[in-house]
Amino acid sequence: MSEMKWKTGITKVQPNEIRLRGYRVDELMGKISFSQAIFLALTGELPDAKVGRLLDAILVASVDHGPGSPSALTARTSASTGAPANAAVAAGILSINRFHGAAISSCMQVVAEVVEQTSDEHPVSDAAAEVVTEYLESGRRLPGLGHRIHTEDPRTRRLFMLAEELGLADAGVEALLALQIAMAAEGKELPINVDGAVGAVLFDLGLPIELGNDFFIMARVPGLFAQVHEEFDRERPMRRIHPTDFTYDGPENRSLAD
Amino acid sequence: MSEMKWKTGITKVQPNEIRLRGYRVDELMGKISFSQAIFLALTGELPDAKVGRLLDAILVASVDHGPGSPSALTARTSASTGAPANAAVAAGILSINRFHGAAISSCMQVVAEVVEQTSDEHPVSDAAAEVVTEYLESGRRLPGLGHRIHTEDPRTRRLFMLAEELGLADAGVEALLALQIAMAAEGKELPINVDGAVGAVLFDLGLPIELGNDFFIMARVPGLFAQVHEEFDRERPMRRIHPTDFTYDGPENRSLAD
Amino acid sequence: MSEMKWKTGITKVQPNEIRLRGYRVDELMGKISFSQAIFLALTGELPDAKVGRLLDAILVASVDHGPGSPSALTARTSASTGAPANAAVAAGILSINRFHGAAISSCMQVVAEVVEQTSDEHPVSDAAAEVVTEYLESGRRLPGLGHRIHTEDPRTRRLFMLAEELGLADAGVEALLALQIAMAAEGKELPINVDGAVGAVLFDLGLPIELGNDFFIMARVPGLFAQVHEEFDRERPMRRIHPTDFTYDGPENRSLAD
Amino acid sequence: MSEMKWKTGITKVQPNEIRLRGYRVDELMGKISFSQAIFLALTGELPDAKVGRLLDAILVASVDHGPGSPSALTARTSASTGAPANAAVAAGILSINRFHGAAISSCMQVVAEVVEQTSDEHPVSDAAAEVVTEYLESGRRLPGLGHRIHTEDPRTRRLFMLAEELGLADAGVEALLALQIAMAAEGKELPINVDGAVGAVLFDLGLPIELGNDFFIMARVPGLFAQVHEEFDRERPMRRIHPTDFTYDGPENRSLAD
Secondary structure, three states: OHHHOEEEOOEEEEOOEEEEOOEEHHHHEOOEOHHHHHHHHHHOOOOOHHHHHHHHHHHHHOOOOOOOOHHHHHHHHHHHOOOOHHHHHHHHHOOOEOOEEOHHHHHHHHHHHHHHOOOOOOOHHHHHHHHHHHHHHOOOOOOOEOOOOOOOOHHHHHHHHHHHHOOOOOHHHHHHHHHHHHHHHOOOOOOEOHHHHHHHHHHHOOOOHHHHHHHHHHHHHHHHHHHHHHHHHHOOOOOOOOOOOEEEOOOOOEOOOO | OHHHOEEEOOEEEEOOEEEEOOEEHHHHEOOEOHHHHHHHHHHOOOOOHHHHHHHHHHHHHOOOOOOOOHHHHHHHHHHHOOOOHHHHHHHHHOOOEOOEEOHHHHHHHHHHHHHHHOOOOOOHHHHHHHHHHHHHHOOOOOOOEOOOOOOOOHHHHHHHHHHHHOOOOOHHHHHHHHHHHHHHHOOOOOOEOHHHHHHHHHHHOOOOHHHHHHHHHHHHHHHHHHHHHHHHHHOOOOOOOOOOOEEEOOOOOEOOOO | OHHHOEEEOOEEEEOOEEEEOOEEHHHHEOOEOHHHHHHHHHHOOOOOHHHHHHHHHHHHHOOOOOOOOHHHHHHHHHHHOOOOHHHHHHHHHOOOEOOEEOHHHHHHHHHHHHHHHOOOOOOHHHHHHHHHHHHHHOOOOOOOEOOOOOOOOHHHHHHHHHHHHOOOOOHHHHHHHHHHHHHHHOOOOOOEOHHHHHHHHHHHOOOOHHHHHHHHHHHHHHHHHHHHHHHHHHOOOOOOOOOOOEEEOOOOOEOOOO | OHHHOEEEOOEEEEOOEEEEOOEEHHHHEOOEOHHHHHHHHHHOOOOOHHHHHHHHHHHHHOOOOOOOOHHHHHHHHHHHOOOOHHHHHHHHHOOOEOOEEOHHHHHHHHHHHHHHHOOOOOOHHHHHHHHHHHHHHOOOOOOOEOOOOOOOOHHHHHHHHHHHHOOOOOHHHHHHHHHHHHHHHOOOOOOEOHHHHHHHHHHHOOOOHHHHHHHHHHHHHHHHHHHHHHHHHHOOOOOOOOOOOEEEOOOOOEOOOO
16 A cells, blocks of 8 residues: 555654754754744754744733633633533634734735835835735735733733844834834824734744744643643632623732842 | 632733743843753753753754654644644644653653662662563553664663763663663563663653653654644645655755764 | 555545445445444444434534534634634534533443443442432532433433334433432432433443544534634624624524424 | 623523523423534524424434544543543543545535535526536545545435435535535545534424534434443443454344334
8 A cells, every 4th residue: 555655754753762853852942942843843943042932922912811711711611611621722722813813924914015015125114004005905804912901911012022122123123113103193092912023033033924823822821720720629610601790819029120 | 709810920920921830031132042941841940951961962853763653653643634723733733642752751750669678788870670570470561661773762761872972871870771771681671762772861850750741742743843834735635644655855865073 | 564554444435435434435326324424433333224314313413502612603703703614614623622512421430330230130220329429429420410401301202202103202201210310319319401301312322432422513513604704604704702692583483384 | 700691592590490591491301302402502593393303313323433533542541541431531532633524614615615605697507517526626634535444425315305205405514415416426435424414404404504513423422422431331441442353242233013
């Protein structure tokens, strides 16, 4: 049945030797971060420690956003009926789609359009203004701007600062900032949301567009597990889960400086 | 409908401020690794950088094990029918159960039994021997030992070395090594597998037993995304996927030292 | 790779001929109902038309129970984020577990216990009383009795009447009724819920216990699709879905006799 | 929180009364088939017994197609790792997508195009020829025709005969037959596959196009349960599942006439 033979370029497993994209996994352990390993697995290339730090910040940014997000509600509802943790988390992932958690790739897409149309003769501000006009005229929502809760997303500012400090902010971040300015010029003052910021930075790290949303899901899986275990530990089965009427009773406000 | 009010201790979201277990997420970004954030989200406590490094090694160890593992085959089969990436990965997670990827918690359990029965008067070697006898007599498989491919799992040795170096190996690692020796004394020379090693180390980090398997899933999600995207990129839809008849054609063997 | 050869006894597919449990599918079409085909697929034996009618009633009974059930809420939340219908329904199925929709098999189990202990010398009333005592003493909830909304479940009465009419009610139905009486004798007057009634009837049809819950899921999948499509058609994406604050605005009360 | 109040038109649940689309469920039980209840739940209208019989045939046609279909392989792989039956079936449903099991709606779409362009002055044969030309020129595959195993799908012939007998075949069936002829005139002699036949018949029953694929999934769920239970009953956990190297050892060929 030779037509069934197939090839893979990710992992090579032999007795007592496992190689990820060519590197022995046991050599990587202790030498690179989980974030670097994620990038290596997905793209085939090992990013340096600076990129690793930026990826860490990207993933830390999206670990959780409270139990009222649709993916958390889904995971908790499933957990509440007695699902094992993996099934509840899988259900949560099935609630990460176009309207929730999938703006990173579409933001990378619009950033790519602006970057493509930018040149020495055609500054980024012009390219961004044209893209904005196009979106407004066709009635589409520009991805990466606006948030239903935050008027200024603190994660965005921090991520851009960090990308700047590490010397990793490039045409993608510039394009997104230009898009925000061009929208404001049309009377729409909107914050850059975290999906937008993450998309712009991943674009500058050279990540293929279709992998953008994966980063949201990978970041959120630990948050979903935390939600599921809290449901198991604190709530009775089959309760009615109100989507907004909850309050926080966790650790008090604290700081790394404390 | 006051009976619906409920409480959560994980994340507090207010306009322009998101706090994970009390810490502002934007403060955490750039200061802690994704691995530290995972531990914080799940347990409520921020581990120091040394623990973070060990967690990184644990998560790096399990990112991928090739396309022949059941979770990868499931994710690829789903992808092959045209599923979006999140659905294919969710399907993959539904193939991580008792017999694949869920040995970490059960290894933590047996390690906990040995540790509990160890005291000044009752050395760990005796406690381990008793637990081994109990398992053998009741015909149960001792979790954490043996692997269907590796006779000596390179990830185990590396993880134990690293835990030792960082001063984080404790009673859990000791108990698992004692179990291995006690099994060998019964004529069963088996390697400690990576799930076992991870379980012993997570036990020493104070992780609750029921969270152990989550670490396997969190580590493997990036690998599942890599498998799914490779399926999208390299294969035609609806192919028959042979579970073993594949060969590796990715990057040549290489080393961080190169 | 001869060790991989394996066998299946469900369906035989050859060019231009598909046989389910030995019968040509095209012969079955038009001759048997979907319910009969379900029983055939699961058990290997084709039930007669009378059994088919009872199976129809069982499946009709559980098609939907409104949007507030956890599986419907899960499916709708997933749909609300933009999931395709199959993924939203899969998420809904992941919310059918021990505490929701999985009482059929456990009711079959307790019914089987009573039937087993019943004999000429030991009437069913005694066997039921002993099982009730056992459950009450060990603090377990007896499956099949009680409902959070209905004080007398109309589906139960109808199903038992129909089983009686068709001459298919047997020891299982008798055992469940005896359990209800034995509970009342202990001061616990509880209605037989639909899961219980279905379980008792499926027991009398000779269905293996481990297949009981499948009937709830198979019956509910059409209801989940209905919920998902209503969510797509009537609601905006990413709405907050209140678990109880909905009202019915569908067709007025009507009857087959109208 | 009045903005959260919402409406549903499917099921009305009150204590001791459950109404599906206006009908008391206990009245429906014993009076209508599961197939009729499915149509009622999805469309809001109760089909008569003749339509019910055709729906039964449609659903019987797709219950199972052997363990080699991607959804069955996915469900079995998940089951093989120890998943509960509902999770394994959910995984199977996640493998029903564009390239497997989702041709019904797209067939209904192309049938609708032909029907729309047919009129007294413009016979169906012309309309079909134009649609075929359009598909061929744009390099798209015409849905509903061709099968990777069957050169003449026995389920198609039977379904069309039955629709004819029941007086329910109409413009949809006519359009699909015209499309087959128009393709043959272009040198492409292809059988109408079961998805195509089902789509044409559902079109004639007035089912909305977006509900077409649901019928494949609803029909296949019992088949997936059968596959999952056979995996539990006959195979050891974590086996390698070859996608084609299985043989049938179930009941011998038999007939309803036996």
